[in-house]
Amino acid sequence: MHPFRDVVVAGVHNPRQARVLEGETSLSVAIDATLGALADAGLDVRDVDGITGSLSSDLTYELGLGPVWQSASALGIPAVMEAAAQIATGLSDVVVVAAGQAGVYTERASTAPWTRPNHEFVAPYxxxxxxxxxxxxxxxxxxxxTTAEQMATVAATVRNNGHVHPDAIYAGRGPFTVDDILxxxxxxxxxxxxxxxxxxEGGCAIVLARADRVPDLPHAPVWILGGxxxxxxxxxxxxxxxxxxxxxxxxxxxxxxxxxAARRAFATAGLGPDDVDVCELYDPFSFEIIRQFEAFGFCGEGEGGPFVMDGTIGPGGRFPITTDGGLMAFSHGGQTSQLLQRVIRGVQQLRGTCTTMQVEGAEVALCSGGGAGALFNDVLLLGRERP
Amino acid sequence: MSPESAPTGDDRLVPQPATIPPPTPSSHSAPYWEAAARHELVYQRCDACKRAEFDPAVVCRRCGARALTWARSAGLGTVYSWTVVWRPQQPSFVVPYAPAIIDLDEGYQMLAAVIGCRVADLAVGLRVAVEFHPVADGFALPYFRPA
Known part of the structure; x- marks a missing residue:
């Protein structure tokens, strides 16, 4: 029996994302995300008996969820895995994973201030x-x-996906050629x-539920195949x-x-890279896409550069990537929401509800988070077919 | 570095001004910074498995032994990987600067920055030697210059 046979991704929601969300706080964004994801699942806040994510304590109080199972797993896929395990082991029935960030980083003179290392052996450099x-x-x-052109091809592909996506923060900013990137x-x-x-700034939420709690979902169920x-x-x-x-x-x-992580995810799913229809890869920097294709076994070591050329990762290609524009063009709302948004886009692809860059007939989506520059990388496999 | 994206300014790599934030040592890294203030580069070596360890560790990260002994590095190594930052991480830094991972000849890696050359001279495999420069509060920071 597959460990997540009874765990369905019931609801997902991205509230509005923006460079700056005037008047919003991290909590207000996370509340909108949570309520939106519950509505998407056809569920009510009274149905929730578990919550995780970086703002889970505040959300429990502000939405009156208590008493409820609560954790604070923050980084996207780990939070989804934790929620899925909670349901699979019978400890919860409906679990929210939520993130939101606004009004936190206002130091515009610096680059990505939340990544500034407070550490004696890297900060001085x-x-x-x-x-x-x-x-x-x-x-x-x-x-x-590996060449600058190969990396720029990744960036152009992801940014062009965002260019055509009406909800992306950088909608309409392109299209970009490789030369534009360089x-x-x-x-x-x-x-x-x-x-x-x-x-x-931005946020998002996902609702996982035990399948028999959501027999009448308003859309196609999506299943967790491994991660x-x-x-x-x-x-x-x-x-x-x-x-x-x-x-x-x-x-x-x-x-x-x-x-x-990829090997374990594929083993749980009983699948391999060739079974994947869409790759919602985390895109903090262009090279990370090339690296992940090698790390996850889509190509051999050192072959990632050539692999991303010749249309493989673009619209209609064998492995379309990051189809909403990702961190480069859709949203990068700080520490955690963008890590969850790869999973949300994977769900939308498998439901077949993407208004742009829909991969026709997508059955299996691979979603990822993190990267080698940050010493972590997570993998989640989603599917249309119940495992 | 493509010519069209290069700033018109100088591309010589120099130490940061002493006004950058000084390091904040912990109790087990204090010997490192005390040595640096004397312009000595030190690391730890495991008494049990002989692995060279950096940054400062509590136990050997390979064999788990607690007996780590400070040793002095000759300060010679090669560039393992490098980048050039053209937009400062915070305003007190002067660009361009070149963070790099250095393979020390004693068999460990450390993050530092390369100075004393031009951006175009940077390369994986470049031989470098340590050179100390002052920062605030009496600290000295190791940089690496082409040897």
Missing amino acids: GMFTAAEFALIARRHMHMYG ASRMVADPFHLLECAMTS STDRIGPSYRHAPAWDLRGRDPDGIPNGYVGRR
């Missing part, structure tokens, strides 16, 4: 996310000859500005080396963080 991920990308370029100013070599995630999370250490405190390993000198290096 002016590190921040783009530099962390650049050190990973540069090593791969050195080892395998002509944008350098932020942290090899990353040009248009190869980096935006910074914005796992990989962690190497705390983000942005230690040198992000490609070859960083744990105790096992022959173990998977940080450069391929996510590989163990």
Whole structure:
């Protein structure tokens, strides 16, 4: 029996995302997200008996959910996995995973201030996310000859997905060519500005439910086929080396963080990369897409650069990526909501309700979160067919 | 670095001004910063498995032994990976600067920054040597210069 046979993704919701959400707070965004996801599932707040996510304590109080099972798993896929396990083990029936962020980071003179390391061995060297991920990308370029054009192809593909998406913060900003990407100013070599995630405000929520609690869902149910999370250490405190390993000198290096998680996810699902129809990959920086295709086994080591060329990852390609525009163009609402939004887009793809970049007949979606520059990478497999 | 995106300014890599925020040592990293103030680069070596360990550890990250002994590095190594930051992470930093991971000859890696050359000189495999520069509160920060 599949461990998540009785766990259905019942509701999802993205409230409005924006560079700045005037008048909103993180809590108000998360409340809108939660209520929207419950409405999407045809459920009421009184049906909720579990909640997780970074604002779970406030949401429990403000929405009057208590007494309720509550956790604070924050980072997207781990929170979804926790909620799914909670239901699969019979400990909860309807669990909300919510995130929201607004009015938190107002320091516009700095780059991605929430990633500024408060750590003595990296802070004095002016590190921040783009530099962390650049050190990973540069090593791969050195080892395998990965090119600026290959990385820019990723960025153009993701940004063009956002360009046509009416709810994306950067809707209508494109279209972008590879040359446009390469002509944008350098932020942290090899990353040009248009190869980096935006910074914005926003939120989202997902409702998971035991299948027999939602027999009359207003839309196609989506199922959790498998998933796992990989962690190497705390983000942005230690040198992000490609070859960083744990105790096992022959173990998977940080450069391929996510590989163990992908193997476990595929094993639980009884599937492999060839069974995936759409790749909702986390896109903090262009190179991370190339790296994840290698880490997850879609191509061989060092083959990720050529793999993303020739239309494979674009509209109508074999493995369309990040179809709403992702962190580069849809939203990057701070620490956690963008990590959950890859899962939401995967659900929308499998429901067949995307108004743009719908992958026709999509049966299996792979969603991810994190990256090697941050020493973590998570994988979730979703499907239309009950496992 | 494509020419059209290069700022018109200088592309020489120099140490940051001493006004950047100083490090905030912990109790087990204090020996590192005390040595740095004397312009000595140190690391830990595991008495049991001989692994070179950095940044400062409580137990050996490979074998778990608690007996870690501070040792002095010759400060020579090669660039393992590098980047050039063109937009400062915070206003006290002067761009461009070049964070890099250095492979020290003693067998460990550390994050630092490369100075004393131009952006175009940066490369994986570049031989470098440590050089200390002052920051606030009496601290000295190791940088690496082409050797």
